[in-house]
Amino acid sequence: MRIVLYYYGKIRDRNAHAICEEYHKRSQRYARFELQELKPRQETWDQAGAFKLLLSPEGEACTTAQFAKLLETAQLAARDFHLVIGPTEGHPADWKQRADRLLSLSPMTFPHELARAMLCEQVYRSLTLLAGHPYPR
Numbered sequence: 001m002r003i004v005l006y007y008y009g010k011i012r013d014r015n016a017h018a019i020c021e022e023y024h025k026r027s028q029r030y031a032r033f034e035l036q037e038l039k040p041r042q043e044t045w046d047q048a049g050a051f052k053l054l055l056s057p058e059g060e061a062c063t064t065a066q067f068a069k070l071l072e073t074a075q076l077a078a079r080d081f082h083l084v085i086g087p088t089e090g091h092p093a094d095w096k097q098r099a100d101r102l103l104s105l106s107p108m109t110f111p112h113e114l115a116r117a118m119l120c121e122q123v124y125r126s127l128t129l130l131a132g133h134p135y136p137r
Helices: 014-027 064-076 093-098 112-131
Strands: 002-008 032-038 051-060 081-085 101-103
Touching: 002 112, 014 032, 014 112, 032 112, 051 064, 051 093, 064 081, 064 112, 081 112
Parallel strands: 002 032, 002 081, 051 081, 051 101
Antiparallel strands: none
């Protein structure tokens, strides 16, 4: 299984970027995890067979355990796991229709770089949870 986190925008906040890179690096012990910048209207995230999870304010909230279960389900089905943080104006409507699920990190609004760092940490936390590692405790 390959996990890919797609995001928009250049890296401007080096501190948020450092957090993201740290969890990205740690995750490599458990799965192939990639970070890819998207350009406007670029649709490389929509690959056949991948489980597609789009971050959206109208998405459902989930716990870390529920997120880990989504990751495990994709892993057991040998499907890639694609996470997409949308542009400032939100995902196009047709993207939402093609997603397997819409997820909200919080009812609050966060800068994209902070959302990316939080999502990288959740990927790592979920991978360690599935592996029985003590980190998530």
